[in-house]
Amino acid sequence: MIKRFVYSQKVAPYVFVLPFILIFLIFWFYPLVNSFVMSFQDRMLGQDPKWVGEANYSKLLTDKVFLTAIKNSVVYMLGTLVLLIPFPMLFAVMINSKLMVGREFFKSSFFLPALTSVAVAGTIFRLTFGEMEGSLMNSFLGLFGVEPIKFLKNGEWSMAALLILACWRWTGVNMLYYLSGLKSIDNEYYEAASIDGASAWQKFRTITMPLLKPTTVYVTTISIYAGLAMFTESLMMFNGNNSPKNIGLTIVGFLYRQGIEKNKLGYAAAVGIILLVIAMVINLTQLKFSGMFKKEED
Amino acid sequence: MKKRSTLISIVTVLIMSLVITACGNPSDSKKETQQLGTNAGENATELSFWTFVDLHGKHLDKMLGLWNQQNPEKQIKLNVTVMPYDDMHNKLLLAVTSGKGAPDIADIELGQFPKFMEGDNVPLESLNDVFAPYKDVVVPSRVQIYSKDDQVYGFDYHVGATLAFYNTEILEQAGVDYKTIKTWEDYKQAGIKVYEKTGKYLGTADTSATWQQSLLLAQQNSDFTDENGNPKVNSPEMIKALEMLVDLQKNNVIHTIPGGQPDTEEAKGEYNKGNYASALMPEWYMSRFVNEMKDLKGKYAIAPLPVFKEGDPRSVGLGGTGTVVTKNGKNVQLAKEFVAFAKLSKEATTEIWNTLGFDPINMDVWKDESVTKNPDNEYVQYFKTNAFDTLNEIKDEIKAIKSVKASPTISNIFNTVTLNAIFEDGQDVKEALDEAQAAIEQELK
Numbered sequence: 008m009i010k011r012f013v014y015s016q017k018v019a020p021y022v023f024v025l026p027f028i029l030i031f032l033i034f035w036f037y038p039l040v041n042s043f044v045m046s047f048q049d050r051m052l053g054q055d056p057k058w059v060g061e062a063n064y065s066k067l068l069t070d071k072v073f074l075t076a077i078k079n080s081v082v083y084m085l086g087t088l089v090l091l092i093p094f095p096m097l098f099a100v101m102i103n104s105k106l107m108v109g110r111e112f113f114k115s116s117f118f119l120p121a122l123t124s125v126a127v128a129g130t131i132f133r134l135t136f137g138e139m140e141g142s143l144m145n146s147f148l149g150l151f152g153v154e155p156i157k158f159l160k161n162g163e164w165s166m167a168a169l170l171i172l173a174c175w176r177w178t179g180v181n182m183l184y185y186l187s188g189l190k191s192i193d194n195e196y197y198e199a200a201s202i203d204g205a206s207a208w209q210k211f212r213t214i215t216m217p218l219l220k221p222t223t224v225y226v227t228t229i230s231i232y233a234g235l236a237m238f239t240e241s242l243m244m245f246n247g248n249n250s251p252k253n254i255g256l257t258i259v260g261f262l263y264r265q266g267i268e269k270n271k272l273g274y275a276a277a278v279g280i281i282l283l284v285i286a287m288v289i290n291l292t293q294l295k296f297s298g299m300f301k302k303e304e305d
Numbered sequence: 306m307k308k309r310s311t312l313i314s315i316v317t318v319l320i321m322s323l324v325i326t327a328c329g330n331p332s333d334s335k336k337e338t339q340q341l342g343t344n345a346g347e348n349a350t351e352l353s354f355w356t357f358v359d360l361h362g363k364h365l366d367k368m369l370g371l372w373n374q375q376n377p378e379k380q381i382k383l384n385v386t387v388m389p390y391d392d393m394h395n396k397l398l399l400a401v402t403s404g405k406g407a408p409d410i411a412d413i414e415l416g417q418f419p420k421f422m423e424g425d426n427v428p429l430e431s432l433n434d435v436f437a438p439y440k441d442v443v444v445p446s447r448v449q450i451y452s453k454d455d456q457v458y459g460f461d462y463h464v465g466a467t468l469a470f471y472n473t474e475i476l477e478q479a480g481v482d483y484k485t486i487k488t489w490e491d492y493k494q495a496g497i498k499v500y501e502k503t504g505k506y507l508g509t510a511d512t513s514a515t516w517q518q519s520l521l522l523a524q525q526n527s528d529f530t531d532e533n534g535n536p537k538v539n540s541p542e543m544i545k546a547l548e549m550l551v552d553l554q555k556n557n558v559i560h561t562i563p564g565g566q567p568d569t570e571e572a573k574g575e576y577n578k579g580n581y582a583s584a585l586m587p588e589w590y591m592s593r594f595v596n597e598m599k600d601l602k603g604k605y606a607i608a609p610l611p612v613f614k615e616g617d618p619r620s621v622g623l624g625g626t627g628t629v630v631t632k633n634g635k636n637v638q639l640a641k642e643f644v645a646f647a648k649l650s651k652e653a654t655t656e657i658w659n660t661l662g663f664d665p666i667n668m669d670v671w672k673d674e675s676v677t678k679n680p681d682n683e684y685v686q687y688f689k690t691n692a693f694d695t696l697n698e699i700k701d702e703i704k705a706i707k708s709v710k711a712s713p714t715i716s717n718i719f720n721t722v723t724l725n726a727i728f729e730d731g732q733d734v735k736e737a738l739d740e741a742q743a744a745i746e747q748e749l750k
Contacts, residue, residue, distance in 0.1 A: 051402070051423065051424065052398075052399060052402035052403050053401070053402030053403065053404070053424065053426060053428055054402075054423075054424040054425075054426065066747075066750060069747070070747065070748075071744065071747075072744070072748075137563065137571065138563045138571075139563050139571060139574070139575075157729070160725065160729055247391060248391075249513075249717060249720060249721045250721065251512065251513075251565075251721060251722075251725040251729070252721060252722050252725050252726065253721055253722065267395050267398075267399070268391075268395060269420070269713070270398055270402065270420060270423070
């Protein structure tokens with residue numbers, strides 16, 4: 008009986024996807040519904056919840072600190088898209104090239120930062136970008152006669168520092184995605200192009216880039232999410248969740264401040280829902296425009 | 306050849322990742338639990354204690370030894386867990402409000418205390434009964450700040466009376482005698498001389514802490530909030546305070562400091578280098594000098610704060626950590642008795658001075674010269690003058706700043722936005738304070 012059940016062609020797919028469905032329901036769908044309900048409540052741990060309707064949402068839309076957090080997260084996300092898609096793609100192509108010497112060495116050195124604890128990396132970057140004359144970056148600039156810069160007190164500089172940290176940390180990972188994408192491109196295309204006398208640039212533009220599109224779409228999708236959800240890097244860089252003039256505050260940082268630091272769980276839940284909506288809208292738009300919803304042509 | 310290079314790369318990656326993993330997550334590695342009370346018998350009650358200051362655990366260790374000696378029938382073993390500041394407060398708030406996983410005893414910093422007092426169900430035990438025997442010997446305002454509706458919920462380690470710490474070496478180079486600095490105008494003139502003669506600043510313009518605003522408000526008998534606890538940060542007193550600080554900044558008397566305020570790693574580095582000649586900080590800052598600015602030994606003198614006009618109160622109690630008993634404990638009464646003994650008794654407060662260098666809230670200690678002027682005490686040895694000479698001189702002038710529901714929001718907005726806008730970007734004081742008031746009201750809505 009059990010054997011027949013397990014071997015049944017109709018049942019088997021459901022058995023295989025069951026773990027995913029269960030994980031989805033328990034760890035995603037249930038908390039999501041719960042957060043959605045909570046976002047309409049004034050809720051604090053240890054106190055009885057009060058229903059407040061859409062008050063949390065209307066307060067959020069006029070909360071200047073929240074708007075600053077959204078701006079920071081979006082700028083950071085766009086910055087990571089601009090830096091962490093073309094360069095890793097280029098590095099992957101270079102490393103994949105037969106002319107490349109020390110390929111494995113570069114692969115591991117690029118990937119190494121991803122293994123580093125973000126807490127350690129953030130702290131090191133904080134010291135590197137310190138405002139003292141003796142901090143690494145200012146000592147370096149001092150060689151060229153530049154006055155010390157207060158990197159982490161200035162919006163543009165601190166965003167640059169966060170993006171440098173992101174590049175240092177994620178270039179290797181994205182590069183590996185592209186390397187695996189490159190492996191799936193059939194060499195015959197390049198051979199044919201060579202016979203036709205195509206230059207390296209022409210091959211890259213007309214063969215490599217189009218065939219890497221699925222990888223690019225994937226990397227873009229996860230980068231959008233990762234950019235919007237960034238929190239730990241900023242927490243470590245500014246030695247806490249409170250940066251000067253909130254220049255390092257992200258949406259998740261704001262959620263953490265409200266929910267964990269201030270015990271305003273209802274308000275924090277509303278932030279979470281808005282983050283989800285923003286991420287979904289951007290990602291779905293991006294997927295739509297990249298043609299991912301079109302049925303594959305035979 | 307290719308195989309070998311792959312192998313080398315893999316080994317390199319493995320070694321590096323091991324090294325980095327060994328560095329670990331600092332917030333985890335800092336968390337450690339240690340059992341205290343080695344002299345306790347087998348039947349001793351086990352209690353747990355969370356703190357964010359390692360030294361506080363050491364103090365309780367000493368007190369535990371005494372308690373177990375004096376109370377053989379009520380012996381205690383204490384499991385102390387030290388966690389980073391934010392981590393500990395966040396975990397404690399979640400634990401006490403959810404009723405799961407909280408320790409028996411915990412330290413809560415004054416600025417975080419209002420979060421634990423919100424709503425009708427305070428998750429902490431009232432300490433009124435164990436406080437009664439000490440009522441007459443402790444500074445009332447330091448108990449008031451941990452109270453709600455006539456119930457006391459925490460006992461502090463110190464008064465935190467704000468004092469002026471002057472680097473006499475730098476001042477002498479500039480021809481300034483710190484004893485002549487009585488008013489803020491004197492402070493300004495002294496600072497101008499110091500900058501002209503030495504190129505150093507007399508003090509700091511703080512951007513990440515509100516010590517300066519607190520002391521300047523207290524000196525004008527004002528506060529961040531009104532009598533009902535509502536924020537009033539754009540009051541005439543606050544404007545006067547900040548405009549004075551901006552004037553000092555413009556005259557190169559004070560200057561912003563890396564880290565944003567004297568009690569940060571970066572700022573202590575600046576003090577060690579001798580770039581700033583004074584710190585106007587609570588008494589507990591003495592422990593930072595002794596433990597983290599050892600090179601400055603013998604250079605610093607302690608004096609009362611300057612005031613707007615002579616006769617104004619010269620100090621304010623700032624900072625603080627209340628030790629509380631949570632409602633989750635197994636033996637709440639024993640925990641309460643021990644906390645009172647470890648924080649308020651004469652033995653305890655003497656040790657608080659000896660070990661921690663704090664000005665204890667039991668005033669009996671302030672009068673006992675065998676304790677306050679003990680030549681073996683490292684805090685006595687470090688400074689050119691004795692802290693208790695100044696403390697006793699100003700003891701009737703130590704004002705308090707209220708810690709109310711709005712306080713964490715006020716400090717948050719001041720320390721992130723307002724003070725940076727004024728001292729780093731030069732925003733107009735009145736405008737910055739109006740914006741701060743609006744932001745605080747919006748946040749508290």
